[in-house]
Amino acid sequence: MKAPQKWAFQRVSALIVSPFIVWFFYILIYLSGENYDAVTNFFSKPLFSSITIILLTVGFFHAKIGLSEIFEDYIHNEKIKNIANLLTLLFSIVIPALTITILLYKF
């Protein structure tokens, strides 16, 4: 990805994630005080899964670009930087993929 694209993607992903993440934290605070049944009941709502899928996909994407930007400033060895970027890319795909899979099949 070239720098202007990163710049644009970072802003677009921020705009998409912003309203959803505020809503999600409100729900997290609410459900963290509730029991298992209330939580699974909420998780099985299509609105919750749709928003969570968008949030995790776009959120981890935003985090990946941001973290690479930090690596660019602090890691001066090209090899280590490439490995760090590759690991970040891997994690930013695997973690949301696993979570979305369990969300879709278990609830």
Add this chain to the structure above:
Amino acid sequence: MNNSKNPLSPHLQIYRWQISSLLSIVHRITGILNLLGLIFISVWVFSAGLGENLYECFSFLLKSFFGKFIIIGFTWSMSFHLLTGIRHFFWDLGYGYEIKTANFSGIVVIASSLLLTVILWLSGRGLI
């Protein structure tokens, strides 16, 4: 390519602390914290998917003092990063570069991030 002789980018230890630099640094730190927050969210959803016993363990942690501290911490980190992000949007549009304005918007962001955290916690817990 030998990069080791290039100057190291953000000279954090050299500059005098100012609101502008403080917010810039904390924006990055909260960005990293928010990544941990996303992982925390994933673990939360995941643990509920693995069944009641496992979720109850995780829930026990969430309901403890430590758990509340973690949730409030991630809420503030998200609030702060989001609000400084909005401040960045205004800069992208060409507004707010004057030193006075930038310092003022910085203070507004700090105060609003705390306010948003309190509002989210109180409304989430049904206290307001």
